[in-house]
Amino acid sequence: MAEAKVFPMNAFVSVLRGEAADQAQLDMLAYITQAETVDADIAPVAQALSKAWIYEQEPKLTAYAEGDISALGNQVKIEALPEGEATRAQAVLDIMAALKADKAALQAEVEKLTAEKAELEAKISPLEAQVKTIEAQNAAGENKVSVASTKLDEMSKKLTDLMAEVDKVKSQGVVVAGVAGDGAAPAADGGMADGPTVGGEPEADFGLGGDAFGGDTW
Secondary structure (H helix, E strand, O other), X not given: OOOOEEEEHHHHHHHHHOOOOOHHHHHHHHHHHOOOXXXXXXXXXXXXXXXXXXXXXXOHHHHHOOOOOHHHOOEEEEOOOOHHHHHHHXXXXXXXXXXXXXXXXXXXXXXXXXXHXXXXXXXXXXXXHHHXXXXXXXXXXXXXXXXXXXXXXXXXXXXXXXXXXXXXXHHHHHHHHHHHHXXXXXXXXXXXXXXXXXXXXXXXXXXXXXXXXXXXXX
């Protein structure tokens, strides 16, 4: 067991009252638990481990924990925890120290992730604006395609109607040609079939209706 050591009375009382630890209290807690160091974060645990031992060493402190300590003097002498108790106390404090380190690591990771999130949001924000612009352009393009498709359908219908009309005209033209073929054929000589025949032997009256060289007058 470590040799008894003197500490300020207010350090003992502050431990009993669970008050915030100053350096004098931290030194006392480290001595009682035989820990290398005790910081403010794990001081509450060290206080809880030390209270019973303090009361055991200085029973009269129990009565003065909430009252006036001036009658107790300025200092108090106390011994550290026995070896076995000190070992268990140190194990608890080591666990608390490990938890504190884990907490610090997690906080650092959270800060890192928060910074990365902010950076990503800064990069994503313009991209979201671009996406909205592209979506608007796509919507406009789809509208144009829809209009063009409608116009194309209308043109296709008109073209179909026009082709049907062309087929109808063709059909009517073929019918007229057929009728002309079945009727009287036009004269091959241009309507002059009844006139004098050109070429061959001339008629005796030369087409004058009589014999030009006959009669008593020739």
